[in-house]
């Protein structure tokens with residue numbers, strides 16, 4: 001299904017550029033704007049060249065560069081980019097003054113019925129909404145880094161967002177092959193709140209000397225992280241057994257009674273005899289008769305995941321060990337990181 005909406009992306013940098021590529025490849029007509037006509041034109045050329053490289057690497061479909069060239073157009077100004085757009089995505093730097101000023105310009109120049117999204121990672125949508133004329137058409141549309149390849153998009157309406165806006169955005173994001181989830185406008189939304197909760201605990205483990213950063217990364221990748229592409233925390237808890245989770249909480253509470261207090265929702269389910277998939281009821285309603293199917297899927301998924309990892313090989317995080325010249329090349333962790341275009345993984 002091709003996107004019929006006309007789209008404008010304001011801020012055509014790292015994230016905005018990736019978002020423009022993805023939408024253009026799904027058939028949308030996309031105008032991009034930036035601080036000046038020159039920067040927008042340069043970014044347009046960059047997006048075409050990059051789409052060509054991605055196509056050569058088999059990451060974008062053949063002909064992606066031509067599609068991006070044909071479907072994206074650099075505009076001379078924000079006002080010109082947004083004037084005919086049905087949807088406008090703001091992806092300017094994460095500074096409230098820049099967001100406010102840009103949203104003021106966008107909403108003054110856009111059609112009154114145009115929907116306006118922000119790619120903010122961390123700023124509450126309600127904090128930006130006052131800068132938008134007709135804020136009922138405004139919401140967070142948060143793509144993840146790298147936008148061309150990460151499939152999830154958080155949709156964050158603020159309290160005043162018109163409910164009719166959400167299905168429109170859901171429909172065209174789905175047409176890019178990505179998946180949306182709705183999230184309330186609360187600090188950190190969902191992605192960053194969870195990601196930073198894990199990082200917070202992991203860094204405390206390092207600081208306490210319990211395991212090194214390397215060993216923690218190994219454990220995360222090879223144990224519970226290995227499950228995460230297929231199952232979120234609630235499916236995993238339901239499959240493990242909520243009674244088991246309850247025992248584990250009791251054990252964690254021997255050292256951290258408050259930090260690992262048993263969640264009320266878990267206690268209520270366990271008290272009601274709902275232990276997850278084995279009882280056919282838990283956080284998710286998986287019927288007990290589907291358990292064998294679920295177990296078979298899980299096993300296939302994990303074996304397929306291991307095959308994929310074997311095929312890809314390990315991430316080039318460590319100095320290469322093979323070959324006599326590995327040390328002489330000076331390859332190191334920091335070298336690997338300096339070439340990363342953007343390290344904010346939000």
Ligand SMILES: NC(=O)c1ccc[n+]([C@@H]2O[C@H](COP(=O)([O-])OP(=O)(O)OC[C@H]3O[C@@H](n4cnc5c(N)ncnc54)[C@H](O)[C@@H]3O)[C@@H](O)[C@H]2O)c1
Nearest residue numbers: 011012013014015034035091092094119120121145344346
């Ligand atoms: N980089 C990430 O990992 C990531 C992930 C998710 C969300 N985000 C969010 O996406 C947004 C953009 O981040 P980015 O990493 O793409 O930044 P970036 O610096 O790569 O891109 C920002 C672009 O906005 C342009 N710009 C600056 N001021 C402008 C203005 N007044 N009008 C028009 N354009 C202007 C810049 O020239 C640049 O091209 C931020 O809100 C950020 O928090 C970033």
